[in-house]
Amino acid sequence: LSISVNQSILSQARYRLVFAFLIFSFLTILVGFIFFKAANMSALDNHRVKASRHYSNVISNLERRWGRAAFNFKIRIESEKFFDGNTKNNDRILAYLTAQGGSTEFPSLRIEDVRGKTIVSYEYVAETLSKVDFMLGQESTWVINSENKLFHVIRQLIWLGKENGYLLLFYPMDNAFLSQISYPDARLSLWWNEKPVASSEGEEGLSLAEININNMSHDRSNFLLPWPGVENAKTPILFVESNSHSLLDFQKFAVALASVLIIFLFSCWSTLGTWGLRTIVRIQALDKAHMNFHVLHKVDETVDTELEAAIAYQNDEISSVTLASERMMNNIMVKEAIN
Amino acid sequence: LVLLITLQAHSEVLRISISVPGPGAASYLPIELVSKIGADKAEGAELRVSFSPGGENSLTEMLTNNTDFALVGLPSAMSARLKDPRIIALAAINDLPLYVLMVRQGLIGEVKGVADLKGKSIGLHSNSTTLKTTSQQVLELIFRRSGVSVGSYRTVTVGRRWGSEPLMLKTGTVDALIADEPNATQMVEDKIAFKLLHLGDPETMRLYSGSGFLRGTLIGRKDRLESDPKKYEIMVRIIKRTLQWMATHSSEEILDKLEISSPDKRKQLISLFNKYPRQYSIDGKFSSRQLRETEIFFIDSQNGNLSAEAFRIESMVYDRWVGRKD
Numbered sequence: 001l002s003i004s005v006n007q008s009i010l011s012q013a014r015y016r017l018v019f020a021f022l023i024f025s026f027l028t029i030l031v032g033f034i035f036f037k038a039a040n041m042s043a044l045d046n047h048r049v050k051a052s053r054h055y056s057n058v059i060s061n062l063e064r065r066w067g068r069a070a071f072n073f074k075i076r077i078e079s080e081k082f083f084d085g086n087t088k089n090n091d092r093i094l095a096y097l098t099a100q101g102g103s104t105e106f107p108s109l110r111i112e113d114v115r116g117k118t119i120v121s122y123e124y125v126a127e128t129l130s131k132v133d134f135m136l137g138q139e140s141t142w143v144i145n146s147e148n149k150l151f152h153v154i155r156q157l158i159w160l161g162k163e164n165g166y167l168l169l170f171y172p173m174d175n176a177f178l179s180q181i182s183y184p185d186a187r188l189s190l191w192w193n194e195k196p197v198a199s200s201e202g203e204e205g206l207s208l209a210e211i212n213i214n215n216m217s218h219d220r221s222n223f224l225l226p227w228p229g230v231e232n233a234k235t236p237i238l239f240v241e242s243n244s245h246s247l248l249d250f251q252k253f254a255v256a257l258a259s260v261l262i263i264f265l266f267s268c269w270s271t272l273g274t275w276g277l278r279t280i281v282r283i284q285a286l287d288k289a290h291m292n293f294h295v296l297h298k299v300d301e302t303v304d305t306e307l308e309a310a311i312a313y314q315n316d317e318i319s320s321v322t323l324a325s326e327r328m329m330n331n332i333m334v335k336e337a338i339n
Numbered sequence: 340l341v342l343l344i345t346l347q348a349h350s351e352v353l354r355i356s357i358s359v360p361g362p363g364a365a366s367y368l369p370i371e372l373v374s375k376i377g378a379d380k381a382e383g384a385e386l387r388v389s390f391s392p393g394g395e396n397s398l399t400e401m402l403t404n405n406t407d408f409a410l411v412g413l414p415s416a417m418s419a420r421l422k423d424p425r426i427i428a429l430a431a432i433n434d435l436p437l438y439v440l441m442v443r444q445g446l447i448g449e450v451k452g453v454a455d456l457k458g459k460s461i462g463l464h465s466n467s468t469t470l471k472t473t474s475q476q477v478l479e480l481i482f483r484r485s486g487v488s489v490g491s492y493r494t495v496t497v498g499r500r501w502g503s504e505p506l507m508l509k510t511g512t513v514d515a516l517i518a519d520e521p522n523a524t525q526m527v528e529d530k531i532a533f534k535l536l537h538l539g540d541p542e543t544m545r546l547y548s549g550s551g552f553l554r555g556t557l558i559g560r561k562d563r564l565e566s567d568p569k570k571y572e573i574m575v576r577i578i579k580r581t582l583q584w585m586a587t588h589s590s591e592e593i594l595d596k597l598e599i600s601s602p603d604k605r606k607q608l609i610s611l612f613n614k615y616p617r618q619y620s621i622d623g624k625f626s627s628r629q630l631r632e633t634e635i636f637f638i639d640s641q642n643g644n645l646s647a648e649a650f651r652i653e654s655m656v657y658d659r660w661v662g663r664k665d
Contacts, residue, residue, distance in 0.1 A: 091506060091509065091510050092510060094503075094506055095506055095507055095510040095512040096512075098496065098497060098498050098503050098506065098507060098512075099495050099496055099497075099507070099512055100496070101392075101496035101498075124392060124498065125389075125390070125391055125392060125396065174405050175403065175404040175405045176399070176400065176403030176404060176405045178404075179403045179404045180403065199404070200404065201404060202356075202404035202405070202406075202407065203354050203355075203356060203407065204567070205404070
């Protein structure tokens, strides 16, 4: 009886080992990739939720700060009594506002009577201010001028000597404003009528925001945050683009995964592989001893050497079978000698 | 196809913005001229000019991303540079600084010299304790040299607008201020104020050494220069083109381009251009001599500020595109 090479236990073991390693590698890469995607998506979702909460708080704080500043500013103007007496002296109030410099929150303002007629108009920075329409009960609104500059307008009553009028305070929602509230690795842009009007990164930021808002579905870290306001009133939308890096870097992750596979391969080889190879060599030696005995019909030195190699100083089942084979060979030799 | 080419060409226009004190300040007129003569379009760009009440505001506009560049007095930019190393100087716009110390008409006879302004209210184009505008530095230097110390007068902010300076003098909110031309001449004609001292006069320049400093300068940001050097190079080319155009055209042609039609205003500006032909740089080049003089003026006007004394102007001058002259 002879066994061809491709049916040998060594080639069977080799194929099985390679196959097992391929299955293991495939499953490890698959699980690793799923983990990689899930971890990054979870981190980005978490980052987006935190950023959204952060900017919601920032907006609330800003609204409170502007409200306080507007009220204090109104009180300061009223306490100067510019509108008391019969003669209106706009020069005095304009000189007063000029001397305030840029120290107030609102670089532009307008004072109107209750019928909407402008009494005083002041712009610290040269601006073209548009007419502002308020809805019933609305204390603040938004207006965009001809130069595409958006203003947050806060309106409140102001005493004009004989009757109340309105003080309209204009806060510019410009690049500078967004730069002040942005944080590293984030680009903010403010949108009005589906067009960007300001960006925390200046002119370049506006162009990039226009491109990226169309690809927003591909990027989980970017989100839109409508500015809160009175129901049915139009408000701008804050577009937050987070340049935050993924939790796991793909290259680093791939190197780590490859390292795990190499370590696993080395561990398997050093523990199972070498032991399995030694075992197979012993079985092959036993097989060879049988083959030689079959051809020679005697237990000579070559058969002895192969049997010793099969035992290999081990006390296990292969050694037991080898010793049994040796006894069987000796019995056959004795029987043949008697016959 | 023509439409596509037109759209493509339009989309490739480089948008550039700059903040300038004004409008109407004679020293900064070259910037108002840029788009009128098409210097920006010739370089494939579109320049948007936004006006501010003073140099400090213009620098803030640039540093907070509202504009790409600022055009301010170099001493003002040096003062800002002490706190912000991003600030760099790119091209000289002016040659001769023209500042006028104006006193309100009501004080004629009472105020005959700078020393008489002790205890008065003085208007500044400044609203910050962290940055001194060029006009503030000029004022403090003139006052100190005349024996009027910084603590012996009151300061009030005045905006650099056509209307704000006369308003502040007329209402008596300020007694004196540093004004620009042609606003200063206009205030004299309107009998709102009189000129006490003109920095462009040779006699004043002799008395106040260092007053030949570099004023109007194109200012940019180092971080932006590194991220977008092309935009910076184009902006400098636009400035050079504009200054060269001004140097080769008559005062009348300049005013025509600026669409200044008021006969009075034209007369004032033509007189100013003729009287001070050195007001504008002809090529945007930095002059080594003027930079040294600016450094002396800056250190002198800062009086005892150790960081100003240690500051060297060359650290912020970026003359790669404009070049240098003696």
